[in-house]
Amino acid sequence: MKVRSDILRIYQSLHTWTGICAGILLFIGFFGGALTMFKHPLERWVSAPSAVAGALAPQQVDTVVRDVLAAHPAAREEFTLHVLRHENNPAPVTWSAGHAGRDIDLDAMRWQGMLDAQGRLVAQEVRPSLFGELVDMLHRTGGIPGTLGDEYLGVYLMGVAGVLYFLALVSGVILLLPTLVKDFFALRKGKNRKRFWLDAHNVIGIASLPFHIVISLTVIVFAFHDQFYGSLQQVVYGEKKMWMRPAGTPGPGDVAKLAPASELLRRAQLEAPGFEVTDMLFMDLESPRPLVRVGIANEDYVVRGAVSGYLLMDPYNGEVLNTSMLPTKSDTWSSIVAPFFSLHFGSYGGDWIRWAYFAFGLSGAFLFYSGNLLWVEKRRKNQLRDQAPPEQPRRTALLAAATVGICLGSVAGVAGALLAAKWLHASAGNLNAALMTSYYLVFLACVAWAFWRGAARAAPELLALCALAGFAIPATSLLARLLPSLGMWAHGSMGALGVDLAALALALLLAWAARLAARRARSGPVDSVWAAPAAAVALPGPAQPLERRA
Structure with a gap:
């Protein structure tokens, strides 16, 4: 395919400067993103040893939840029942005072509740490791400190880098069109090291192009989601609230009247056959709109979360309030949105996809690193x-x-x-x-x-x-x-x-x-x-x- 030389020069300039302006920040984002594919194993590696509570019988699940709510009123605002447990999360129930915000609280403490050998509640306050969250923050912000409003400054800068990143991808493809077939798999070694680096840069860029297009677009959406949602609120929804918690029967405010946790778990499993329940997040139990968000996982489906999809239930009567984030029962809007989350997080296909995303993340970091090296080499003064x-x-x-x-x-x-x-x-x-x-x-x-x-x-x-x-x-x-x-x-x-x-x-x-x-x-x-x-x-x-x- 032939492209006019003046057009190629324009796109070469665009590719060069968009890549240079965003490359270093995107290197950090891609390296951190590669590590987030194994965020939970990293947290397990750094977590100090603690006895992991074994599987609980349904009656024991109900007992530990009931005793925690009776002895610790702060848990009534929000607590998590962990169905799956590992080294970094050994207790069946954890909670803290108040809701967590977007930013990382390095001083945050969290309570753990479990049953001893006699079936009595044992609760202790611990400081959980936030290493996985720190890596995720590095991925989202490039390590740039500071906030702008309610969001990290680095998130917005990463969004701008995502726009430049997309322009660099498009211009790079146009630059390669004239020689794409001939040079696609070429890795020419020899005295001209610049030629080798350019070939490696091009091969990796084209081979992983679909991945990079998805990441660049979703980075922009995630960085400016508040602005996008604000625009939708004004243009589409008007005075009607865009996000509302499902309206169920108002809770009686008496946590003693909660449906048994084991029964809620059983109903969730019936609602999502073939899925594994990972956790149950109970929220605002004494408010007019109590809720339990059930995390469900199945590697064969794309889901909204980094690992799991969600099912919303009423914690008092067990009624299913919302299935839009359940892959098999999602509505049209959720079916459109979920793939964007899943494609960015790599939350489908199991460990094979995670390893593939890990490799793509590291190769993306190499792409930006090698792009900067090529810029430096092209602009050096040659010895006469x-x-x-x-x-x-x-x-x-x-x-x-x-x-x-x-x-x-x-x-x-x-x-x-x-x-x-x-x-x-x-x-x-x-x-x-x-x-x-x-x-x-x-x-x-x-x-x-x-x-x-x-x-x-x-x-x-x-x-x-x-x-x-x-x-x-x-x-x-x-x-x-x-x-x-x-x-x-x-x-x-x-x-x-x-x-x-x-x-x-x-x-x-x-x-x-x-x-x-x-x-x-x-x-x-x-x-x-x-x-x-x-x-x-x-x-x-x-x-x-x-x-x-x-």
Whole structure:
């Protein structure tokens, strides 16, 4: 297919500048998004050991709910009955005072209620790990602090980046149209490293194009959902409320008259055959509109939540109030909306899809990283024959340092926070605050290091740091098993072991990348931004001849 050269130049400029403006922020978003595919295993890895209550008989379920509501009035506002339990959520009932907001409360405490061997209620207040929420916040905000109104500032900036991201996708496809068939699977190695990076960038971009289109559009919707809903309210609904809790029979306000929790669970299972009930969230039990939201999961269906769909019931009489978020009984509007949520969250198809989204997320991060590298390489000053290497433009050196420092800093920061969850568990007064502090300390240190050392020196060093942090994750689990006196732990579940194995695999990949970056800094073209004096690059591996090619 032929496209006029003047049109190609316009789209090349559009692709370049939209990618550069949004690329670094989107790298963090995609890396964090890849990790959220295994948010629950990560939370299980960092959670301190606690006896996981076994399956409860229906009578025991009713007893623990009744005793919690009688002894702890705060639970009447909101509490969760956990049908499925793991290391990070060992108790059958949890609650806190008041409703949670959008922002993360690092000081938040939560109560856990369970039955002892004699069938009596045992309640304790704990500070649950928020590591999964911190990773999710990194994914949604790019790690940018601050709020604007009721939302994180970073969410809006990520929405703007999503718009630029979509424009970059469209312009990139148009640029590739003339040579798409010929160059699609081309990965040309050789002296022209820029050609190899461009081929890799194009192959990954085109191969994952449907995924990127879905993510770019849903990012925009999620970032500006309040504005979209506000417009719909004014234009479509007028004075009528857009969202209203289903109108059931007003609750009597006496929690002693609640329907037995085991009966509500049985009715939910009858309403959603083939689905597994994961949890039941009881809300506003003493208000005129009490509600229980039942989480249901089936990997064969697309659902509204990150893991499950929902069924709304009356907690007093067990009446089903709303099935619009139940995949098999949803209305037209929900059937249209649910795929957008599910396609963004990867909440369908089970572990195979989660691993695919994990791979797509990491490849997307590579897409933005390699895009910035290509911009730097294209704008470097080439060395003329028999002349000294030219001084590179300041803007290319700064962008190269920012790309290396911010991108690799986010990777090292997440690994540092994950390690801090175990190494600082015994000494930190507030572990969640320590995790947040650990991330930003490592991240800012990496950024400062990249600007101080320059991109060529910092790239192999920061890649090696990321690799070491990755190796330290399974090493920490091994130490916890061999030396229990250290006060750490290592869960033996498949979810926790999967974190160790994935960290090991990524660490090996990063170590290989560090070696390649160090070799390029030592023996690559001297007129490149990525060239560095050999004495300044001491890792990894044995010293190599100080040969350069112009």
